[in-house]
Amino acid sequence: MTAVLDASTQPAADEPSSAQELASWPARAGALSLDVLLPVGVLAVLGPLVVTAPQRGWLWWVYIVTAGIVVLLLLANRWLLPTATGWSLGRAVCGIGVVRRADGKPAGFVRLMLRDVAHLLDTAALFIGWLWPLWDSRNRTFADLLLRTEVHRVDRPDRNMRRLAAKILALAVVVCAACVALNYFVVYRHERAVDQARAEIADQGPRIVEQMLSYNVDTLKDDFNRAQSLATDSYRSQLVAQQEAVEKAGATSNEYWAVSSAVLNTDAERATMLLAMQGQRGTNPQELRFITATLRVDFDKGSDGKWRVAGLSVLKKPLIEQAPQ
Numbered sequence: 137m138t139a140v141l142d143a144s145t146q147p148a149a150d151e152p153s154s155a156q157e158l159a160s161w162p163a164r165a166g167a168l169s170l171d172v173l174l175p176v177g178v179l180a181v182l183g184p185l186v187v188t189a190p191q192r193g194w195l196w197w198v199y200i201v202t203a204g205i206v207v208l209l210l211l212a213n214r215w216l217l218p219t220a221t222g223w224s225l226g227r228a229v230c231g232i233g234v235v236r237r238a239d240g241k242p243a244g245f246v247r248l249m250l251r252d253v254a255h256l257l258d259t260a261a262l263f264i265g266w267l268w269p270l271w272d273s274r275n276r277t278f279a280d281l282l283l284r285t286e287v288h289r290v291d292r293p294d295r296n297m298r299r300l301a302a303k304i305l306a307l308a309v310v311v312c313a314a315c316v317a318l319n320y321f322v323v324y325r326h327e328r329a330v331d332q333a334r335a336e337i338a339d340q341g342p343r344i345v346e347q348m349l350s351y352n353v354d355t356l357k358d359d360f361n362r363a364q365s366l367a368t369d370s371y372r373s374q375l376v377a378q379q380e381a382v383e384k385a386g387a388t389s390n391e392y393w394a395v396s397s398a399v400l401n402t403d404a405e406r407a408t409m410l411l412a413m414q415g416q417r418g419t420n421p422q423e424l425r426f427i428t429a430t431l432r433v434d435f436d437k438g439s440d441g442k443w444r445v446a447g448l449s450v451l452k453k454p455l456i457e458q459a460p461q
Contacts, residue, residue: 170226
């Protein structure tokens, strides 16, 4: 017996044979959130951390490697996993799959990759392409139209994918929290330590140099010992040699004070300062001489938390002028 179907009873070429075969827009949005927005969110957290971390330092590399792993997992989940299993994580949770429009078979690796690239058109068109399935007869985005794909409802895997997705979501939160915590303890605390060091050296540095360079004939030994205590071990021998030269030449009272200063650079335990010094030399008020000098001074912070002079360079030799009578 031959059955003849009237043309009016046949499904149109562009209409689904069953409305349930096509994935709904909310299901597609949910799958996209798990597959793309979740890893992109992790990358969005890592981006500022990479910028603030010391360039090429160990923490910077931790962030770069972590970001690289996230990108690889994103691409593998979108392109490789569907090729091997027929679904990505998000699509498995939502029970949908990408198929070829011509024969309904799962889309292959190349088509999936080109489809994701074509999604840039969905985004560039003011996100209209992502909303296009709401009124398209086959629930397609611009990328689906270009690559001739559709998203259908499919049976979910036997494995509990929602539990797996929850674990991955928790892992992403842990990774983001760990990276932010690392940034706080390594970068933010370091920056706070640097700011504190800058404030300390701006306040203490001029006084340290004043005490090191000032001495009185009557208390010369004590003043020299005090100056030596203000120097680091590496600089102390050079300072002692200068003090011995002063004694041999016939020491006279020497008093310095800082008239201006500027911190050139600093970290938590080292600093460099530029100082403009003025002073007076001599013991007889009638024979005092005024002194001016410009110095560059390096400071190191000791284990006891005290700043000491690690190096002193004279940028402008002292000018000695006779005091006005």
